[in-house]
Amino acid sequence: MEQKSKRSFLQITRIMLSWKMIAMFFFGFSSGFPFYIIKDVLKLWMTESGVDLATIGLFSALGLPYTLKFVWSPLMDGYVPRFLGRRRGWILIAQIGLMMSIALIGQFDPSKSLFWIVFMALCINFFGASQDIALDAFRREYLTSDELGFGTGVWMNAWRLGMYVSIGIALLTELNISWASIHIILALMMGIGILTTLFVPEPKVDASPPVSVKEAVIEPFVEFFKRHSAILVLLFILLYKIGDNMAGAMTIPFILKMGFSKTEYFLIVKGIGMFGLFGGVILGGSIMIRLGIARSLWVFGILQAISTALFAIMVMVDHNSMIWVDYRQVILGCIIGFEFFSTGLGQAAYATYMAIQTNKRFTATQYALLTSLMAVPGVVAASATGFMAKYLGWDVFYFFCAVIAVPGLLLLFKIAPWNASNEELETTH
Incomplete structure (x- = not known):
């Protein structure tokens, strides 16, 4: 293509x-x-x-x-x-x-x-x-x-x-x-x-x-599941941000367990993090105009996984070293900024991909269904993160969250190949 x-x-x-x-x-x-x-x-x-x-x-x-x-x-x-x-x-x-x-x-x-x-x-x-x-x-x-x-x-x-x-x-x-x-x-x-x-x-x-109850209620489902890659698309929506959501669910306890104060958490996460998120969604949208949706999904998904793995590396740093003692706030600020920035990039591409998967005859119904499905990993998978962090340790937990992003990326080979144009992604249904 x-x-x-x-x-x-x-x-x-x-x-x-x-x-x-x-x-x-x-x-x-x-x-x-x-x-x-x-x-x-x-x-x-x-x-x-x-x-x-x-x-x-x-x-x-x-x-x-x-x-x-x-x-x-x-x-x-x-x-x-x-x-x-x-x-x-x-x-x-x-x-x-x-x-x-x-x-x-x-x-x-x-x-x-x-x-x-x-x-x-x-x-x-x-x-x-x-x-x-x-x-x-x-x-x-x-x-x-x-x-x-x-x-x-x-x-x-x-x-x-x-x-x-x-x-x-x-x-x-x-x-x-x-x-x-x-x-x-x-x-x-x-x-x-x-x-x-x-x-x-x-x-x-x-x-x-739609002109009848059957067309309005049944046809959106029938039309979607008749598509060649319908199941793969649903799996992608469930898996693309699962690692990012799991890691994000434990941000507050992780930062406090690392010895940072509540004030440091607020200033770094709500300050640097929010600016990173805002920049990510805007820059992500800008990049998509240039790269297209398919390539953006690949690049942003990889960046999300890397940003999650950085938390594991932060755990492995010697917290008694002079570098950590003198620059721990800078280190956390850089990692949080990059993590929120990558999350913003991924959100922009993810939401855009879901939008183009809707048939314009049933846009409201299909998009509402896909966004409801999108919320599932944030609730179900994130609910187990406390147990995972407790029994695996923070370093293994964050490496796991980075690796679990791989299945979602692999699905892109089928549903959004690297060279696929926006029009080709849109016309697959």
Whole structure:
């Protein structure tokens, strides 16, 4: 298979500075913004209101709509709203639902009206998950395969910005602003996404939407599993980042066990690490325009494995040596920075590959299914990492996490050969 001619610097720049990327930024922000309103902001509010800690902990279960969003995604593929179109119509419905739910939840008192807090929190997560279904489908259909990598990188960073902004607005309580007013401010922030929805065009898709329940619910599965490499694609989605996820699950205990303080952890991981992650997803998207998705998956996957192995090497360094004593913070900062950077690269390529594996007739349903599957290794495999680190030791544990990335890379020989073009990966289904 011949790789298409590489993009010129001017072509790459045009893609990166296009109006489409501005739309991806605002939509990514709108996607990340409501997620942490329930995950963190609500818990902060309930703690201040004196709600029992056990009750606060149970609120984590309210995130289920994000895990189960594939259940109602066929409706969003099959039914086309009469205004704005199939994608923008559903996006707007979800955004209006979010704006109303966020504003309303702030009008209740967690210490007195817990039932209504639970109900409104479920509404926020339902509309947030629904917005994500429609937005993911929009991104897949709105961007070309050449634009998708960088657009995904912009989206991911804007998603995290939305998260930080929602938490930052909650801190306005320090200025004696009431929680009711804060939730009004939070609700108004959804106006950014609503305006973007009204101004961007509906994606043009040649395939017609499903017209029956059978076509909307059954056909996405049938179409996917009829493909020649369907099982290999699913295995790849499960395995490509499994080592990276397992290693990441033990970052906090590892750093503290290595003798670093909580302050050092915060400054190095949340500071250097987050900048590395942001840089990784943006640079990863930029590189994908030049290299293509297939080659990027190879390069970024290898870098992920190397970055994980560096933690094992750090364990093997003599911690009584002058180099470690004098430069341990620098050593940790470099390794963390490279690890988060590699993770960001891998995330950009991984999400882009999943997007192009969807059939545009069933984008919402198939993408929701693949992203739900993507979360499995982070939950199942990561749950055993504590036992592994305890009984294997940190050095063997991190070498294992590096080696377990190999099966995912080997699958690339079949599903994304080195010279495969973006178009060839997209047309394999």
